[in-house]
Amino acid sequence: MTGGGEARPAAEDRRIGPAILEMRNITLRFGGVTAIHDISFDVREGEIRAIIGPNGAGKSSMLNVISGFYRPQEGEVWFRGERRRRLRPYEVARQGIARTFQNIALFQGMSVLDNIMTGRLNLMGASILAQALWWGRAEREEVAHRGKVERIIDFLEIQHVRKTPVGRLPYGLKKRVELARALAAEPRILLLDEPMAGMNVEEKEDMCRFILDANDEFGTTIVLIEHDMGVVMDLSDRVVVMDYGRKIADGPPETVRTDRAVIDAYLGVAHG
Amino acid sequence: MPDQILFALEVTLNGLMAGVLYSLVALGFVLIFKASGIFNFAQGVMALFAALTLVGFQTGQVPFAHLVNVLFGTHVEHFGWTMPTLAAIAATMAVMVVMALLVERLVLKGLINQAPIILFMATIGLAYFLEGFGDIMWGADIKRLEVGLPQGLSETIDAATFAWFGYGFFIDRLDIVAALVAAALVVSLTLFSQYTRHGRALRAVADDHQAALSVGISLRAIWVLVWSIAGFVALVAGVMWGTKLGVQFSLSLIALKALPVLMLGGFTSIPGAIIGGLIVGVGEKLFEFAVGPLVGGATENWFAYMLALVFLLFRPQGLFGERIIERV
Numbered sequence: 001m002t003g004g005g006e007a008r009p010a011a012e013d014r015r016i017g018p019a020i021l022e023m024r025n026i027t028l029r030f031g032g033v034t035a036i037h038d039i040s041f042d043v044r045e046g047e048i049r050a051i052i053g054p055n056g057a058g059k060s061s062m063l064n065v066i067s068g069f070y071r072p073q074e075g076e077v078w079f080r081g082e083r084r085r086r087l088r089p090y091e092v093a094r095q096g097i098a099r100t101f102q103n104i105a106l107f108q109g110m111s112v113l114d115n116i117m118t119g120r121l122n123l124m125g126a127s128i129l130a131q132a133l134w135w136g137r138a139e140r141e142e143v144a145h146r147g148k149v150e151r152i153i154d155f156l157e158i159q160h161v162r163k164t165p166v167g168r169l170p171y172g173l174k175k176r177v178e179l180a181r182a183l184a185a186e187p188r189i190l191l192l193d194e195p196m197a198g199m200n201v202e203e204k205e206d207m208c209r210f211i212l213d214a215n216d217e218f219g220t221t222i223v224l225i226e227h228d229m230g231v232v233m234d235l236s237d238r239v240v241v242m243d244y245g246r247k248i249a250d251g252p253p254e255t256v257r258t259d260r261a262v263i264d265a266y267l268g269v270a271h272g
Numbered sequence: 273m274p275d276q277i278l279f280a281l282e283v284t285l286n287g288l289m290a291g292v293l294y295s296l297v298a299l300g301f302v303l304i305f306k307a308s309g310i311f312n313f314a315q316g317v318m319a320l321f322a323a324l325t326l327v328g329f330q331t332g333q334v335p336f337a338h339l340v341n342v343l344f345g346t347h348v349e350h351f352g353w354t355m356p357t358l359a360a361i362a363a364t365m366a367v368m369v370v371m372a373l374l375v376e377r378l379v380l381k382g383l384i385n386q387a388p389i390i391l392f393m394a395t396i397g398l399a400y401f402l403e404g405f406g407d408i409m410w411g412a413d414i415k416r417l418e419v420g421l422p423q424g425l426s427e428t429i430d431a432a433t434f435a436w437f438g439y440g441f442f443i444d445r446l447d448i449v450a451a452l453v454a455a456a457l458v459v460s461l462t463l464f465s466q467y468t469r470h471g472r473a474l475r476a477v478a479d480d481h482q483a484a485l486s487v488g489i490s491l492r493a494i495w496v497l498v499w500s501i502a503g504f505v506a507l508v509a510g511v512m513w514g515t516k517l518g519v520q521f522s523l524s525l526i527a528l529k530a531l532p533v534l535m536l537g538g539f540t541s542i543p544g545a546i547i548g549g550l551i552v553g554v555g556e557k558l559f560e561f562a563v564g565p566l567v568g569g570a571t572e573n574w575f576a577y578m579l580a581l582v583f584l585l586f587r588p589q590g591l592f593g594e595r596i597i598e599r600v
Contacts, residue, residue, distance in 0.1 A: 067486065093488030105483035107476050118476045122488040124469040138468060185487065 016237070017045030020221055021066070021189060026075035028061055035061040036072065037245040043189065048215055048222045050232040053242035054265060059225045060102060062242070063191050066223065067099045068092035080188070094122050098187035100178040102194045102225075108167035112158060112177050113149065115166055119184030120145045149184055155217070156180045156210055172203040176210070183214060190214070192224040196231055208235055229266065233257060241265070278439045283561045284554055289447030291553020292454045293516070296509040297526055298533040298545040299457065300502045305539050307478045307498040308380075310391045314399035316527020318368075318503060321402050323510030323519045324410040325367050327417050329360035335409045357419045361507070368503030376496045384491070403524060412521070417514035421449050450512045457508060458546055461501075465542075470497060532580035538593025547591060552576045 019042040028036040035058045043049045051059045064070040066077070068089040077084040079095065087095075098119070107115050124141055153159055156176050161169060166177060175195060182190055195211065196204045208231065214220050226232045232239060233253040241249040241256055243265040249256050256262055297319060304312040312318075328335065332351040341347060355363070379394050422445040434440035465471035476484045477494045484491065513523050529552070537548025556575040564571045583590065 069485075088490075089485040090488045090490045093486055099486050101482070101486070105480050105486060107479035107483060109479050110475060114472065114475070118472055118484075118487050118489075121469050121473055121476075142467065181487065 015046050015219060019043065020045040020080055021223075022076075022078040023062075023066070024076045024078065026062070026065060026072045026077070028058075028065060028070060028072045035245055036065070038075075039240075039242070039245075039247045040075075041240045041247065041250055043221060043223055044237075045221055046215070046219050047237040048211070048224065048235055050236035050239045051223065051225050051242060052227060052229065052232050052239060055227060056244075057242040058245040059227075059242055060193055063099070063193050063223070063225055066092075066189075067097055067191055093185070096185070096188035097191065098182035098185040098189075099191035100175075100182050100193055100195060102197060104171075104174050104178055106166045106174060106178055106181070109165060111163050111165055112169070112180075113153070113162045115177055116149050116152060116180045116184045117145065119181040120149065122185065148186075152180050152183050155213070156183075172199055172206075175199070175203075175207065179207075179210060179214075183218070183220070186218075187220065189221045189223060192222065194225055194227070196226060196228060204231060211235060229257075275439065278437055280558070280561060282439075282441045283557045285441065285443060286447070287554035287557030288550055289444065289451060289553070290557065291550035292447070292451045292546075293509075293512055293549075294526075294529050294533045294552055295546045295549025296450070296454055296457070296505065296512060297530040298537065298549055299454075299461075299542065300505040300509065301527075301530055301534055302537075302539065302542055302545045303461070303502045303505060304498055306542075307474050308391075308495060309388055309478070310395060311388070311539070312502065313392065313395040313527075314402055315502065315506060315530070316524040317399045317402045317406070318371075318506035319510040319513065319526070320519070320521070320523040321371075321406045321510075322364055322368060322503065322507040323417060323514035323523060324406045324415070326360055326364045326419075326507070326511065327415045327514070327519050328410045329355050329363045330357060330418075331415075333410060338411060339408055361419070361511075364507055365504060368507060369500045372496050372499035372503055375499050376492055380495055381492065399524075403521075414518050414520040415514075417511065417519050419511060419515065421446055421511075421515050423515065446512070446516060453508060453512070454546065457505065458542060461542055470494075474498060529576060532576040534590070535580040536583050536590055538590030541590070541592035544590055544592030552579065555579055 021043040022040075023042070024040050026036055026039050027034065039062070041049075051062055053059050061070060065072050068087045068091065071086060079097075093099075107118065110118075124145060153162060156179065158173065158176055158180065161173060161177075166174060169177065179192070179195065182192075192211070196207050199207065211222060211224070212235065215222055224232075224236070236253060238251060239249070239253055239256045240247060241259070241262050243261075248261040248265060249259045251259075297316060300315040300318070301312060304310055304315070327333070332353045332355060334340070334348045334351060337349050375398065379398060380391075383391055383394060424445060426443045426445045426448060429443045430440040463471075465474060473484070473489045474494055474497065476487070476489055477491060481491060484494075509526075510519075510523065513526055517523065533545065533548040533552050535548075536551055537544030537546070556572045559575045560569065560571045
């Protein structure tokens with residue numbers, strides 16, 4: 001019933017588990033504007049879940065609700081079977097939800113390696129005093145984390161820029177570094193805000209491959225936002241379609257593709 | 273060697289030593305500026321406050337003694353005991369950490385996402401508050417600070433240079449200690465910021481708040497950490513300057529000398545603060561030595577600022593400041 005393009009094994013063959021994240025009746029308002037209107041959907045463990053919709057549909061707002069940057073006025077977020085209390089963004093990150101940003105938020109002055117290492121901050125244990133007094137342990141820990149990070153660097157094919165300050169990299173590579181940093185946190189859920197925006201065809205294909213591989217190899221659950229329909233359909237197991245803050249469709253790509261409301265939202269329809 | 277050159281050499285050495293003391297103050301500024309983009313006007317007052325507190329603990333002064341006496345008609349001044357120096361330093365450091373917590377809780381927390389100029393104004397307010405608070409807590413009289421650091425002419429150097437050149441150099445032993453302490457401080461701060469996870473978190477916060485949040489860094493925890501470290505640096509600077517000049521209000525003014533140091537070294541570079549301090553120290557001593565007599569002396573008061581002005585014209589980011597990388 002679910003499944004993507006031809007190259008993609010059917011969902012049943014992969015390890016797709018029960019729902020890890022549930023959004024229940026989420027409503028988000030900014031003053032008088034309702035950005036998200038009573039939306040519910042779930043994300044299953046191990047799947048690639050897409051949120052699509054035209055510009056201004058509220059996709060990024062939804063992602064920001066999941067990652068704790070926005071707090072919805074109504075509705076509940078259930079994560080791993082528990083209702084989530086109000087959390088700050090850094091607490092959400094510590095629970096295992098990593099993200100990338102539409103406009104890339106990297107540490108421009110730090111090297112690629114250091115940027116990716118920040119992804120592992122929460123997996124490092126040594127306290128500040130221990131680090132100062134017990135240099136050996138801090139060093140061993142650092143080396144172990146470096147090993148993991150190097151693996152991700154290999155995986156995303158960015159070895160050649162490891163030591164380069166991120167500020168000097170071209171756009172496409174920055175996007176890749178941001179993905180690397182998010183993956184370094186070994187997240188339970190990875191949120192990608194328009195990972196393909198502003199890329200040329202070749203870069204898009206690369207990015208698609210990386211996302212699919214990350215999902216296959218690490219079993220990472222991925223929630224991604226795109227407004228490019230084509231990309232999403234090949235990539236995702238299930239798709240939520242939003243328009244003007246409302247959910248207008250939800251299901252596997254082939255069902256959503258032929259949905260009347262979706263076609264209207266994307267192509268425009270004469271009202272009257 | 274002619275006496276003039278030897279004398280110039282001695283002046284240079286003394287300039288380097290004086291420069292180290294400027295660097296110590298500048299270091300505190302750089303730390304906070306790097307991590308939060310705030311130019312902390314209160315850094316000099318923090319050094320004064322730390323020194324006052326240290327003396328107070330050491331000599332067993334009763335905090336707020338004057339206030340208590342006025343309010344309750346008592347006559348308490350001292351507890352009647354003295355605290356060992358190390359214990360007093362530890363207690364003072366604890367006070368500086370509490371101060372960092374309070375600054376975060378009462379000042380910074382309410383000003384998240386405000387423009388840098390607003391935060392700068394807040395630190396001016398903090399400076400005035402802390403100045404008055406220090407006075408009320410420990411009294412406004414000039415105090416002697418004695419932590420067992422060596423002071424006065426270094427006879428070894430005097431004898432050695434006399435044996436070599438037939439001219440003894442006058443180097444203050446306190447200055448030598450200050451130089452060693454500054455070197456240790458810079459090395460440990462650099463190691464901390466480059467190779468520990470808190471150091472990395474600190475650099476991350478300095479670079480991008482949003483990105484830092486997304487990888488699970490608590491901005492507030494990092495700010496407390498940074499202000500605590502700045503408090504520690506202030507304590508070190510306060511001890512050095514306090515031992516040299518006595519603990520008095522004018523200590524807070526040494527912060528002004530840190531400004532040209534920062535303009536030279538760059539606001540974001542720890543090594544820059546050190547090099548900048550050395551340049552200012554040597555520059556003003558040599559200038560006074562070479563040009564001073566021609567213009568009637570007292571050039572040390574303005575030389576550093578003039579040098580900073582020249583730097584602003586030709587290299588506004590300072591020697592080691594971050595070049596702004598911009599892709600268009």
